[in-house]
Amino acid sequence: MSDHAMLEVRDLYKYFPIRQSMLDILLRRPANNVKAVDGVSFDLERGEVLAIVGESGCGKTTIARTLIGLEEQTDGEILFHDELVGAHERRARAGLVPLEAGTVGSSEQKVFPRMSMKRLRQQAQMIFQDPYESLNPRATILEIVAEPLVVHGLARGRDERLERVKTALEEAGLRPAEDYFLRYPHELSGGQRQRVVIASAMVLQPELLIADEPVSMLDVSIRAEILNLLRDLRQRRGVSIVFITHDLSTVAYFADRIAVMYLGRMVETGPAREVLANPQHPYTKALISVIPVPNPRLRRERVILQGETPNPIDLPSGCRFHPRCPVAVEACKVTDPANVLVGENHHAACLLLNVAASPNIASGEAAST
Amino acid sequence: MNENWTLFKRNLSDFWKAFRRNRLGLAGAFLVITSILVATFAPLLTPHAPSDIIRDEGGHGLTFAPPSVHGPLGTDDAGHDVWSQLVYGARISLMVGFMAGFIAMFVGSLFGILAGYFGGRIDNLLMRITDILLVIPDLPLMLILVATIRQLDLKISPLTVLIAVIGLLYWTSTARLIRSQVLTIKERQFVARARAIGAGHGHIIRKHILPQIMPLIVANTVLILSTAILVESGLAFLGLGDPTQPSWGTMLNFAFDRSAITNGAWWFYLPPGFAIVWVTLGCVLLGNVLEEMLNPRLTAHHLEGDQNMIAVPAKGAE
Numbered sequence: 138m139s140d141h142a143m144l145e146v147r148d149l150y151k152y153f154p155i156r157q158s159m160l161d162i163l164l165r166r167p168a169n170n171v172k173a174v175d176g177v178s179f180d181l182e183r184g185e186v187l188a189i190v191g192e193s194g195c196g197k198t199t200i201a202r203t204l205i206g207l208e209e210q211t212d213g214e215i216l217f218h219d220e221l222v223g224a225h226e227r228r229a230r231a232g233l234v235p236l237e238a239g240t241v242g243s244s245e246q247k248v249f250p251r252m253s254m255k256r257l258r259q260q261a262q263m264i265f266q267d268p269y270e271s272l273n274p275r276a277t278i279l280e281i282v283a284e285p286l287v288v289h290g291l292a293r294g295r296d297e298r299l300e301r302v303k304t305a306l307e308e309a310g311l312r313p314a315e316d317y318f319l320r321y322p323h324e325l326s327g328g329q330r331q332r333v334v335i336a337s338a339m340v341l342q343p344e345l346l347i348a349d350e351p352v353s354m355l356d357v358s359i360r361a362e363i364l365n366l367l368r369d370l371r372q373r374r375g376v377s378i379v380f381i382t383h384d385l386s387t388v389a390y391f392a393d394r395i396a397v398m399y400l401g402r403m404v405e406t407g408p409a410r411e412v413l414a415n416p417q418h419p420y421t422k423a424l425i426s427v428i429p430v431p432n433p434r435l436r437r438e439r440v441i442l443q444g445e446t447p448n449p450i451d452l453p454s455g456c457r458f459h460p461r462c463p464v465a466v467e468a469c470k471v472t473d474p475a476n477v478l479v480g481e482n483h484h485a486a487c488l489l490l491n492v493a494a495s496p497n498i499a500s501g502e503a504a505s506t
Numbered sequence: 507m508n509e510n511w512t513l514f515k516r517n518l519s520d521f522w523k524a525f526r527r528n529r530l531g532l533a534g535a536f537l538v539i540t541s542i543l544v545a546t547f548a549p550l551l552t553p554h555a556p557s558d559i560i561r562d563e564g565g566h567g568l569t570f571a572p573p574s575v576h577g578p579l580g581t582d583d584a585g586h587d588v589w590s591q592l593v594y595g596a597r598i599s600l601m602v603g604f605m606a607g608f609i610a611m612f613v614g615s616l617f618g619i620l621a622g623y624f625g626g627r628i629d630n631l632l633m634r635i636t637d638i639l640l641v642i643p644d645l646p647l648m649l650i651l652v653a654t655i656r657q658l659d660l661k662i663s664p665l666t667v668l669i670a671v672i673g674l675l676y677w678t679s680t681a682r683l684i685r686s687q688v689l690t691i692k693e694r695q696f697v698a699r700a701r702a703i704g705a706g707h708g709h710i711i712r713k714h715i716l717p718q719i720m721p722l723i724v725a726n727t728v729l730i731l732s733t734a735i736l737v738e739s740g741l742a743f744l745g746l747g748d749p750t751q752p753s754w755g756t757m758l759n760f761a762f763d764r765s766a767i768t769n770g771a772w773w774f775y776l777p778p779g780f781a782i783v784w785v786t787l788g789c790v791l792l793g794n795v796l797e798e799m800l801n802p803r804l805t806a807h808h809l810e811g812d813q814n815m816i817a818v819p820a821k822g823a824e
C-alpha cells in the first residue's frame with residue numbers, strides 16, 4: 138500500500154449549467170452555472186468518520202452523488218485506493234479519455250490507474266436522505282437487501298444469499314431478520330426503513346459508506362439509535378464514513394474530523410474535537426454558537442447570521458462569506474482567502490486568520506489595497 | 507421459490523379483498539369472463555355448426571325464421587342458426603381483439619419504457635412517431651391499409667391482417683401513458699439508489715421500473731382490449747372481416763347487406779350488436795376499476811387498509 142489516504146478528493150468542481158431561455162441566447166447573455174461544488178479537497182483514512190456540515194444548498198448532496206458516480210464532476214479528481222474513480226471513467230470507456238491512466242496533481246504528475254464504476258460501487262455505498270423514498274415500494278425487504286449481491290453476482294447460492302441478508306439485517310438491528318424478509322417498505326416505520334437501507338448498504342461489506350443526512354428525515358426519538366448503529370458498524374466493520382449533515386450537534390457524537398462547507402467550498406476542516414472546541418472560521422463559530430446547550434449557564438453568546446445564503450449562481454466577490462460575516466473587513470470583498478493551517482491538521486479559509494498567521498503578508502496586502 | 511409463492515398468494519388475496527368490494531369491477535369481470543367462457547365452450551352451447559343450414563320438416567331451408575320458430579335466436583337469410591354464429595363469432599371477435607390488444611400493449615409499453623427511461627434521441631424519435639399516428643385519423647388509415655394489404659394477395663389470412671393493423675396502430679396512447687409514468691419513476695430516489703449500488707439499465711428497468719408500471723399496463727391492456735374489439739367490429743362491419751370466419755362485426759355486415767332490417771329480422775342484427783356492447787362494456791368497467799385500484803399513486807399508503815398498519819414494532823430493534 139502507499140502512504141495515500143483511502144479516499145482522496147482533489148479540487149472537485151461540480152457546476153450545473155442553467156438552461157437558457159431563447160431570449161437569453163438571442164441577447165447573447167453568458168451561460169450561467171450553479172456552482173454547487175466549487176473546489177473541494179479532502180482525504181479520508183480507512184476507518185475514519187468525516188462529517189461534512191453545512192446549510193441547506195451548500196453542495197453536500199452533490200459531493201456525495203459525485204463520489205458515488207451519480208453525477209459527473211466538472212473538474213477535479215477522486216482517488217479511491219490510488220485509483221481514479223468518478224463518472225469521468227464512463228467517458229473514458231466510451232473512448233473520450235484514455236482508459237488506462239490519467240494524470241493527477243500538477244506537482245507530482247503521477248499516473249493513476251482508473252477504477253471501474255462497478256468495482257467502486259462494490260466498495261463504496263451510499264445511504265440516502267429520505268428512507269421513505271429510497272426503497273422500491275414493490276420490492277420485499279429480502280429483495281432490497283439482496284439486491285447488491287444480485288447486481289454484483291455475489292453469493293449466488295440461495296442459502297448463502299439468505300445467510301448474508303440475514304446477517305446484514307441483524308447487524309442493522311432488525312431481529313429476527315426472517316420476520317422482515319417478506320415485508321414491504323410501507324409496512325415499516327421510518328427508522329426501520331433506514332435500518333433496511335443501512336443493511337442493504339452493508340451487505341457487500343464496503344470500505345466506504347457515504348451517508349447523506351441519514352437521520353434528518355427521521356423522528357428525533359429514533360435519530361440517536363440510527364447514529365449509534367452507524368457508530369457500531371464503524372467500530373465492528375472498520376468502515377469509513379462520509380457523514381453529511383446540516384446539524385453540528387449530531388456530528389460531535391462520532392465524527393473524527395469535521396469539514397464545514399459554505400456555498401460549495403470547505404471553509405474549515407479539522408479534527409472534530411478541535412473544530413468544536415476551538416473554531417477558527419467566523420462561519421463555524423456562528424454555527425457552533427447556536428448549538429443548543431443543556432446547561433443555560435454555559436450558554437455562549439449566540440451569533441445569529443444576518444441575511445440569506447447567497448445563491449450559488451452569482452457568488453459574492455472575494456470571500457464568499459463576507460456579506461454575512463460579522464467580522465468582515467474591506468479586504469474580504471476583494472480577496473478570496475486561501476486555506477491556512479491554524480492547528481494540527483486544522484485548516485480554515487479566512488483572511489483574518491491570514492493576518493494573524495503571517496502579519497508580513499497582511500501588511501503587504503494592506504499596503505497594496 | 508417458496509417465499510415467492512407465499513408472497514404471490516398474499517398479494518392475490520389482498521387484491522381480491524379490495525376488488526370484491528367494488529361492484530362495478532365485479533360486473534365488468536362478470537361480463538368479460540362470461541364472454542370468454544362462451545367463446546371457449548362454443549361447441550357445447552349449440553348443436554349446430556355456424557355453417558349448418560336449418561331445414562323444416564319438408565326439407566326446405568328456413569330463412570329469416572324468428573326465434574319463435576327456431577332455436578333461441580332464429581335463422582338468417584341463408585338458413586344458418588344465428589345463435590351458433592353468435593357463440594362461434596365470439597371466438598373470432600375475442601381472438602382478434604385480444605391478439606391486437608396484446609400487440610398494442612406490448613409495443614406501447616416497450617416504446618413507452620424506452621422513450622421514458624433513455625430519453626434523448628430515442629425519446630424524440632418515438633414521440634414523433636406517436637404524434638404522427640395520433641393526428642392521422644385511424645379509421646380511414648386502417649381501411650386503406652387493410653384493403654391495400656388484401657390487394658397484394660400475400661396469402662395472409664384476413665384475420666392476421668386485421669390483428670396486425672389494429673395492434674400496430676393502437677399502441678400510441680399506451681406508449682404516451684407509460685412514458686410519462688416512467689419519466690416520474692426514474693427520477694425517484696430508489697432508482698438513484700439502485701444506480702449507486704451498481705445496477706445496470708436492464709436490471710433497473712426490470713426490477714424497479716416495470717414493477718411500478720405493471721399495474722398500469724394491466725389496466726391499460728384491458729381498456730385497449732375494448733378498443734380493439736370495437737375497431738375489429740367496425741372494420742368487419744365495413745366488409746373487411748373474413749367471411750369464412752365471421753366475427754360479430756361480420757354478422758352485422760351480413761345482416762345489413764342482406765336486408766335483415768327491411769325484413770324485420772331483428773334477431774339477426776340485434777344479438778351481435780348486443781354481444782359487442784357486452785364485451786366492450788365489461789372491458790371498460792374492469793379496466794377503469796383496475797386502473798383505479800392499481801394506480802401506483804393511489805396504493806401503498808401505509809395508512810390505508812387495516813392489515814398494513816405499522817403497529818407491529820420490530821422485536822428487539824426499537
Ligand SMILES: Nc1ncnc2c1ncn2[C@@H]1O[C@H](COP(=O)(O)OP(=O)(O)OP(=O)(O)O)[C@@H](O)[C@H]1O
Binds near residue numbers: 153171172191195383
Ligand atoms: N441536478 C441539479 N441541477 C441543477 N442544480 C442542482 C442540481 N442538483 C443540485 N443543484 C443545486 O446545487 C446546489 C447544492 O445542492 P445540494 O443538493 O448539493 O445541497 P445540500 O447541501 O445537499 O442541501 P440540503 O441540505 O438541502 O440537502 C443547490 O443550489 C441546488 O439547487
Ligand SMILES: [Mg+2]
Binds near residue numbers: 197198199266349350
Ligand atoms: Mg442534501
